[in-house]
Amino acid sequence: MQTADNLGQYRKQLAEALENTFQRKALDNFAVAYRDGRDANFAGIDRDGLIENIGTAKDAAMSRLDELYREFCQKAEAAGAKVHFAGSDVEANEIISQIAAENNCSRIVKSKSMTAEETLLNHFLENRGYEVIETDLGEWIIQLRGEGPSHMVMPAIHLSRNEVSRLFSEVTGKQQDTDIEKLVKVARRELRQRFVSADMGISGANFAISETGTLGIVSNEGNVRLVTTMPRVHVALVGIDKLIPTVFEALQVLKGLPRNATGQAITSYGTWITGANPSAASGSGTKIMHIVFLDNGRSALAKDPVFSQALRCVRCGACANVCPIYRLVGGHAYGHIYIGAIGLILTYFFHGRDKDKNLIENCLNCQACKQVCVAGIDLPRLIREVHTMVEHGGKKPVLSSLAGFVLKRRPLFHALLRSGRYAQKPVTGNSPYMRHLPGVFFRDHEFKALPALAKKPFRDQWDPVPFSPARPEYRVALFSGCLQDFVYPEQLLSGLKLLAGGRIEVVFVPQQGCCGLPLYMLGEHEAAADLAAWNIGNMDPGDYDYILTFCASCGSHMKENYPHLLAKHPGTGVRARRFAEKVIDFSSFVMRMGLGEAKEYPAEKTRAAYHAPCHLCRGMGVRQPPRGLLERAGYEYVAHGEEETCCGLGGTYSFKFPEISATILDKKMAAVAETGADILVTDCPGCVMQLRGGAQKQNRPFAVLHMAEAIAGGKVK
Amino acid sequence: MNRSERTAQFTQKARAVSATVKTVATMDDALAYTVDVCAQKQACAILASGCEHALSDPAEELCGLKQWEKLIAAPNLEDRDTESLTSLCRQAGIGLIEGGLAAYAGGIDVGLTLADFAISETGTLVINCPDEDLRLATMISEVHVAVLNAGDIYADSYDVADKLAGFFAKSDYTAFITGASRTADIERVLTLGVHGPLDLHVLIIDGQSSL
Numbered sequence: 001m002q003t004a005d006n007l008g009q010y011r012k013q014l015a016e017a018l019e020n021t022f023q024r025k026a027l028d029n030f031a032v033a034y035r036d037g038r039d040a041n042f043a044g045i046d047r048d049g050l051i052e053n054i055g056t057a058k059d060a061a062m063s064r065l066d067e068l069y070r071e072f073c074q075k076a077e078a079a080g081a082k083v084h085f086a087g088s089d090v091e092a093n094e095i096i097s098q099i100a101a102e103n104n105c106s107r108i109v110k111s112k113s114m115t116a117e118e119t120l121l122n123h124f125l126e127n128r129g130y131e132v133i134e135t136d137l138g139e140w141i142i143q144l145r146g147e148g149p150s151h152m153v154m155p156a157i158h159l160s161r162n163e164v165s166r167l168f169s170e171v172t173g174k175q176q177d178t179d180i181e182k183l184v185k186v187a188r189r190e191l192r193q194r195f196v197s198a199d200m201g202i203s204g205a206n207f208a209i210s211e212t213g214t215l216g217i218v219s220n221e222g223n224v225r226l227v228t229t230m231p232r233v234h235v236a237l238v239g240i241d242k243l244i245p246t247v248f249e250a251l252q253v254l255k256g257l258p259r260n261a262t263g264q265a266i267t268s269y270g271t272w273i274t275g276a277n278p279s280a281a282s283g284s285g286t287k288i289m290h291i292v293f294l295d296n297g298r299s300a301l302a303k304d305p306v307f308s309q310a311l312r313c314v315r316c317g318a319c320a321n322v323c324p325i326y327r328l329v330g331g332h333a334y335g336h337i338y339i340g341a342i343g344l345i346l347t348y349f350f351h352g353r354d355k356d357k358n359l360i361e362n363c364l365n366c367q368a369c370k371q372v373c374v375a376g377i378d379l380p381r382l383i384r385e386v387h388t389m390v391e392h393g394g395k396k397p398v399l400s401s402l403a404g405f406v407l408k409r410r411p412l413f414h415a416l417l418r419s420g421r422y423a424q425k426p427v428t429g430n431s432p433y434m435r436h437l438p439g440v441f442f443r444d445h446e447f448k449a450l451p452a453l454a455k456k457p458f459r460d461q462w463d464p465v466p467f468s469p470a471r472p473e474y475r476v477a478l479f480s481g482c483l484q485d486f487v488y489p490e491q492l493l494s495g496l497k498l499l500a501g502g503r504i505e506v507v508f509v510p511q512q513g514c515c516g517l518p519l520y521m522l523g524e525h526e527a528a529a530d531l532a533a534w535n536i537g538n539m540d541p542g543d544y545d546y547i548l549t550f551c552a553s554c555g556s557h558m559k560e561n562y563p564h565l566l567a568k569h570p571g572t573g574v575r576a577r578r579f580a581e582k583v584i585d586f587s588s589f590v591m592r593m594g595l596g597e598a599k600e601y602p603a604e605k606t607r608a609a610y611h612a613p614c615h616l617c618r619g620m621g622v623r624q625p626p627r628g629l630l631e632r633a634g635y636e637y638v639a640h641g642e643e644e645t646c647c648g649l650g651g652t653y654s655f656k657f658p659e660i661s662a663t664i665l666d667k668k669m670a671a672v673a674e675t676g677a678d679i680l681v682t683d684c685p686g687c688v689m690q691l692r693g694g695a696q697k698q699n700r701p702f703a704v705l706h707m708a709e710a711i712a713g714g715k716v717k
Numbered sequence: 718m719n720r721s722e723r724t725a726q727f728t729q730k731a732r733a734v735s736a737t738v739k740t741v742a743t744m745d746d747a748l749a750y751t752v753d754v755c756a757q758k759q760a761c762a763i764l765a766s767g768c769e770h771a772l773s774d775p776a777e778e779l780c781g782l783k784q785w786e787k788l789i790a791a792p793n794l795e796d797r798d799t800e801s802l803t804s805l806c807r808q809a810g811i812g813l814i815e816g817g818l819a820a821y822a823g824g825i826d827v828g829l830t831l832a833d834f835a836i837s838e839t840g841t842l843v844i845n846c847p848d849e850d851l852r853l854a855t856m857i858s859e860v861h862v863a864v865l866n867a868g869d870i871y872a873d874s875y876d877v878a879d880k881l882a883g884f885f886a887k888s889d890y891t892a893f894i895t896g897a898s899r900t901a902d903i904e905r906v907l908t909l910g911v912h913g914p915l916d917l918h919v920l921i922i923d924g925q926s927s928l
Contacts, residue, residue: 030905079888137911138902156902164903174771182770184900184908190776191912196822212885222898222913225856229849229890230819247885248878255874262901265730266839269913270893274885278849280819 001148002333002359007656010358015659017329023150023158024328030157031327032641034263034318038372041263050256055376057249058312062302068210068243069293075213079275081289089119089350092294096121096202096235097128099290103233105130105199109191111217111224112136113204114152114315115239115294117337118350121202132202133194135223137187144171150331152317152339153261158330191223201227205238206257206314207250208293214274215291216250218258218267225271232282235290236273240298241311253314260374261316297349306385307349312375313342319369319379324646324664325362334362341369341379348386353393360387362657364650364664365521367618381564388523403519404527410513410534418457418486447662448654448693451487458489462508467496472505474593477544479535479558479583481551482514483685488706491685495550495586495708498595506548511538517557520565521651529565533572536562541578550586550708552684553651556619559583585616587626587683587707596711598634608635608710609677609702611668611691612644613684626683626707633711635679642671647682649690665694672702679703681710723837723870724921730840734896735909736917740867744798747864747920748829752805754860754918755787755827788812788821790858791829792850802829818853828858828914832894834869834877835919842894842919843877845884852890861914863894867923 004010017023042050061068073083086092100108108130110116122132122143134143138156142149144167149155156164165178168186176186203224207216215236217224228234244250258264279287302308320326320340335343336355344363348356360383369379406413458480476499484492499506516531535558539547549555559580566576590596608630616622630637648654648664668691672680680695680702682688692704705713718726728738741747791802792815799815806813811826818825830851832842842863846852855861871877884891898913909915 026904033905135912136902137900141902154902154905157905159903161904161906172771172773172776174773176771180903180906181908183903184911186770186772188911189770189772192822193776195912209885212882214885214889220898221900221902221911222856223911225852225892226912229852229856230822246878247882248875251874251878251881264734266841266893266895268734268894268896268899270841272881272885272889272891272893274890275888277847277888277890280817280849 001336004358007358007361010362011657011659013333014329014362014657017333018659018663020158020330022160023330026157026160027327027330031321034321035641037263038260041259041265045255045259050252051374051376054253054256054314054374055309055312057244057252058375059309061244061249062241062308062311065240065243065299065302068245069240071210072208072213072243075210076275076291077213079213080286081213081275081291084290084292086292086294087296089294089296092119092237092292092296093121093124095292096237097125097130099233099235100125100130100200103200103288105233107194107198108132108200108202109135109194109198109227109231110139110202111204111219111227112139112155113202113237114338115204115237116202117149118296119237119294121237133191133198135191135194135227136219136221137184140187140191141167148332148337150339151320152315154317158332195226195230198231200233200235201231202235202237203227205236205242207244207253208238208242208291209245209247209250210243211246212274214247214272216254217271217273218254218269219271220262220264220268222269225269228271228273229279230281232279233288233290235292237292237294240293240295241302241313256374257314257316260318260372301349307345307382309377310342310345310349310382312377313346314375316374318372318374322368322372324366324368324648325364325660328660328663335359341383342377345379345382345386348390353390356386357390360390362660364614364646364648364653366614366646366650368614368646371618384520384523388525391523403522404524407514407516407519408527408530410511413514447658447697448665448690449696450693451689453486454489456489458485458492459508459510461489461493464506464508466500467504467506469501469503469505473503474545475505475543476507476546476548477539478506478508479512479515479539479547479549479554480508481549481554481685483689484550488685488688491550491688491706491708494712495706497712498590499593504593507544509538515554515557516565517553517561518651520557520561525565528561529569532558532562532565532576533569536566536572536575536579539579541575541582544582546589547579547583548586548589549583550683550685550706552585552613552616552620553686555583555585556615559620585620585622585625585683587629588622590711591625591629591632596629596633598632601634605634605636606679607638607675607677609638609640609672609675609680610643611647611672611680611682611687613682613687614646616683617644626681629707629711630681635710638675638677640671640675642668647687647690649686651686654690661690665690669694669698669700673700677702679705679710681705681707683707718837718872720867720870723872724867724923726872727835727837727840727870728921730837731896731919732840734840736840736896736919738919738921740921740923742922742924744864744922745801747862747922748798748802748805750918750920751789751791751827751829751862752802752809752811754862755789755811756809758787758826758860786810786812787826788814789827789829790814790818790821790825790850790854792816792818792848792854793831794829816850818850818857822857825854825858827860827862828854829862829864830854832863832865832869832919834871834880835865836872836874836877837870838873840895841874843881844892844894845889846892847888847890852892855892855894856913858914859910860916860918861894861897862918862920864920864922867921
């Protein structure tokens with residue numbers, strides 16, 4: 001649970017997490033194992049189809065929660081359960097405490113429930129004098145340590161066997177071994193007595209099937225079964241978002257959840273409970289069965305046109321498993337109660353702006369979570385939307401308002417960029433890098449060399465003559481993007497050489513402005529929509545076959561976000577979609593045009609490693625073309641495991657969280673170095689800035705090139 | 718998939734999660750196998766699992782609850798099979814209980830149960846167990862032996878959705894069981910036998926020619 005009051009404090013907490021070497025190693029091993037194993041976990045399954053079905057079924061269920069709830073109540077109560085509805089977390093805790101009091105319970109065993117974590121149920125019951133014992137091994141360990149979970153599925157992943165051994169030695173009063181198998185057996189035996197002596201069992205549930213009034217719970221350890229069997233009273237605390245109409249739909253989720261969570265085809269146990277079952281411990285011979293549904297903001301969320309999809313979440317934890325930030329800092333620093341990408345979103349709605357205000361800043365928008373989500377939630381988008389609300393709910397920081405003001409006024413923005421070149425002289429010493437950074441903006445940013453503004457922006461060097469064939473086969477609008485226009489014009493110029501004098505007409509519209517991504521990332525959605533409309537207005541999609549960009553970030557923003565940003569504006573939304581359809585990245589375009597082939601393939605090829613920009617591989621879904629292009633251009637493409645991991649730039653992220661950005665960059669540098677590559681190639685000027693800056697600072701032996709430079713530098717026909 | 722393909726897939730998937738899967742001809746073979754498993758349990762394992770370790774005093778007391786003889790629980794057999802098992806257990810010097818399992822929370826050596834059906838895609842047994850003794854036999858036994866008819870193996874969980882909905886039409890407790898109880902909560906190291914059985918044996922009876 002991160003508890004910082006402000007971003008400064010939060011950064012301190014993150015820095016401490018980065019120092020935790022055991023956790024760092026454990027999470028790193030896990031991230032790699034999870035990534036490498038995921039495809040095998042879904043072998044023989046139409047994964048995309050399953051994800052779509054789960055999303056559709058959950059959306060449909062969320063749209064008729066009231067109806068499902070009524071049906072569930074009727075069926076479950078007919079089968080002997082008592083169903084309660086709790087509007088808020090405190091109400092749920094009160095209801096459960098009252099059930100305990102009414103039934104003279106004092107000792108409670110619990111199986112894992114994120115919903116109970118959400119309501120802080122244990123604290124509440126303990127304050128009322130009840131003994132509450134967590135029985136899931138990981139949950140028991142963290143309960144004994146007085147901590148919250150650091151992962152939704154593996155709550156104690158941050159702890160070593162030595163720490164667990166010390167803890168168990170304290171708890172049992174006997175010296176314990178560090179052998180994991182032995183520690184597990186000690187927990188088995190220590191907890192078995194708790195099951196025997198408990199009056200009440202509290203569980204969560206993964207499914208509440210309305211057609212039969214059945215709860216479905218998945219587990220591996222078997223504690224859920226004991227919690228729901230041995231004590232005479234069972235209380236299940238269930239978020240109303242777990243309501244699902246039919247057995248079939250529950251089975252559908254069950255196909256995806258364990259595979260995505262832990263890589264199991266199914267968990268060891270699935271427990272399906274309908275109503276009140278026989279119970280030897282109960283005086284009546286029948287279990288005292290209560291089901292408490294928790295709303296806590298869910299029914300309002302279900303009605304929200306944008307955020308209702310957050311309720312699709314099945315709590316598999318995969319969005320943390322693939323997050324490059326989680327991989328470094330773990331769940332205590334990367335969540336309030338719910339962890340990972342979904343946590344950044346749910347925290348705002350369940351626990352409020354204050355708990356989320358620092359967390360929501362800590363996202364690279366790398367899209368890894370979106371790609372892995374088993375319910376198809378557009379997590380990065382929802383994170384951006386929450387970010388906007390967090391920003392606008394409080395005072396707007398000066399930086400983002402100013403940025404909105406400037407970026408929307410293209411002539412002003414470009415004038416500022418031009419004058420920036422003279423202002424930067426004292427810090428660059430006329431080299432292509434800034435030597436000392438202006439402290440106010442760039443504190444703690446010494447881990448990478450930052451590029452200087454170019455002497456002459458691309459727009460001043462543009463010459464349309466070679467790109468104006470008499471009878472063009474294709475008509476292409478070039479979207480330059482600010483970074484390449486003003487910092488890296490050479491990337492555009494070298495790439496364009498490939499297209500000159502042929503069958504392609506390239507048009508550069510000088511009125512084009514910033515794509516708007518920086519504003520979108522700052523939560524300035526209205527300003528971003530204005531820029532989108534401006535650019536589309538200046539480059540009519542009807543006039544061009546392609547909108548070509550060398551910048552994956554601009555490309556993915558125009559392709560993915562323009563239609564969303566302009567969806568509400570009559571007419572413009574349609575044009576935005578047409579525009580988006582025509583946006584293409586440099587590598588794909590060159591491959592599609594059949595260009596870029598090497599004149600000759602040397603016996604000893606230059607070894608080229610690739611960095612896949614988040615906005616290209618996940619944002620635009622482009623994976624094969626750049627690798628193919630490297631080979632076609634005569635390079636030996638050398639693969640490495642971190643190719644699709646974010647470089648750590650994340651736009652302004654690297655300025656807000658420089659320590660994390662630097663650590664992610666280090667990881668990338670090390671992975672590339674291991675390949676023995678001569679050059680590192682990528683498709684986004686932002687990534688070039690981060691990677692080249694890192695390679696320069698660390699004196700790495702490989703040069704960092706934009707794909708356009710790599711192709712132009714090679715001996716191309 | 719035909720019946721033998723389903724059986725083969727079930728076997729492969731259940732073995733992949735550390736279950737022991739055997740094909741037997743008759744229920745009598747299954748009973749003999751069960752007694753054999755119990756008789757061959759290592760002497761140290763007669764202790765309720767975990768009792769050999771250093772424990773807190775209340776936990777150690779629970780170890781004393783276990784009767785110091787080997788014990789088989791078989792709550793849902795046909796009368797004829799119970800009789801046969803009783804005589805086999807007597808010969809082997811093993812105790813047999815059919816009910817009142819809650820009193821044996823300290824541990825039962827072997828729980829023998831019949832499975833209603835199975836899902837080959839994941840190697841999953843489905844046991845309808847509103848009866849508490851049947852439920853406990855699959856939970857507190859150190860070794861769980863489940864008997865399954867080959868004709869009751871279905872390819873996919875979707876194929877059994879209606880059967881499940883039938884179970885759920887009244888007060889009910891149904892278990893999906895796939896392999897032994899497991900955890901990876903300490904350093905992600907897979908460890909079998911946490912709160913449930915340490916070992917799962919599935920005996921497939923393939924004597925009938927139904928289907």
